[in-house]
Amino acid sequence: MHLHFAPMARCLGAAALVAVLAACSSTPKDETAGMSVERVYSEAREDAASGNYERAIRFYERLEGRAAGTILAQQALLELAHTYYRSGERAQALATIERYMKLYPTSAASDYALYLRGLINFNDNLGLFGRFSGQSLSDRDQQASKEAYQSFRQLVDLYPDSVYAPDARARMNFIVNSLAEYEVHVARYYFRRGAYLAAANRAQLAVQEYQQSPAVEEALHLMARSYDRLGLPELRDDALRVLRLNFPQSTFLSQSGSANLR
Template sequence: MALAGCAGGKKKPRLAYEERPVELLYNTGANRMDRGQWAQAVNYFQEVERQHPYSEWSRRSILMQAFAHYQANDYPEAIADAERFIQLYPGNAAAAYAHYIKAICYFEQIVDVGRDQAATGQALAALREIVQRYPNTEYASDARLKIDMVNDQLAGKEMTIGRWYLRNGDTLAAIGRFRTVVDRYQTTSHTPEALYRLSESYLTLGLTEEATRNGAVLGHNYPGDVWYSDAYKLLTSRGLRPAVEPAGSRRGFLRVPFRKDKSQTVRPPATAPAAAASDASAQAPAT
């Protein structure tokens, strides 16, 4: 009799139990992955675990399930698979990949700056863990690029809140948000605007020395940025003058949009048992 699992209120059909060679189960699952049949691939890899729980094939199948769930946009299941592998095999060389797929799942759940950024914080923590644990791997190289994007997202959230405070007359609260961007996210694309907003906010409070100082920092680091041109005009209109003349009107940085292109994600490491590679009818996916 076919077995059925239940997840999220929906029945998920599973393979009918029939004892089969582990090589056949594993390679059929790999073949389904190559075809993009993610749910079927998961079924076969789960069957490998069920029928051959203490084998190298079983260990490898957990990672393959994580990747298949990720490709199907089933992020909670992919994260659960990755965490299960980390708990069971923390010292295994493939644990680096489990950490990576977990971080990517959080990364792809990041939403626009106008909404809650819980996934953004989780993504940043997971990406940093990869860089710290596995600094010389391809996973760390990809994580470093994504950390920059995540920081830009978090800075954008601070700017959104800061602007709202400024529009509503809560200048001190706005200054706190803009200062966070300058102090914590100073390499992001939002820093020039944050410095401009600080000058603007301090002028509102009558703190001309602080306003001029932030304008000077903006001019020194971003002399050709349009935000500095605006700051220069604002300060000189009040009889103040930062130290640097504006050098033009261009942006200091260009924001990098989030791209969720799964084809660019690093695939599971090629550590399947040798017998899998010898089956010409169903090869495991290449790295």
């Protein structure tokens, strides 16, 4: 019985050639070819505004190269970061804004760059809405929030008169209160399960790290209750003293007398 391989080999060779030609013919064209850099920028902005983020990103990337060394290239990179942010591509947005800040450290838009870096890390679901939805803060969420806070803090310190400074300050307050509330939530969780030392430690963390947050009031109350359960009356009384001093009208005081702590 004879097996004939040559014709099959010729067929496979032809098929491979067709595949290569098809791959070459499918190479994407440069959509910006023949356009002025001004038109590329205009179309990128229009696409971003209308939600066509994929096309906007392609155009901004082309523009950065074509307008290299100009103010327009800087603007393209900045708006590319913002477009990544709006499209939900957080990692790409952060990488792009970091690249912008390294390439143009003295840019006139440095305040906006800091603000945008803060926005990219900012999660507005960490507070009130997160509690209502049963959402919990992961370590990643907390770290991102802390990084957002640092960006906003840098902005208000370096550019206190920036048009972005007022919103940055408001977001800083939100972050602090959200993180403090989370620590109190964890302390409350531990207390209910009898882990009193862990509860006291988390409540103390809220008091030390977020002194201006309203959540400190309950944190001090939880510290007092936890120390009472641990049989540490001096620490309990210290927590009660600080609670009375800072929140003299607190409703927790009626619950925090040593006779009522249990």
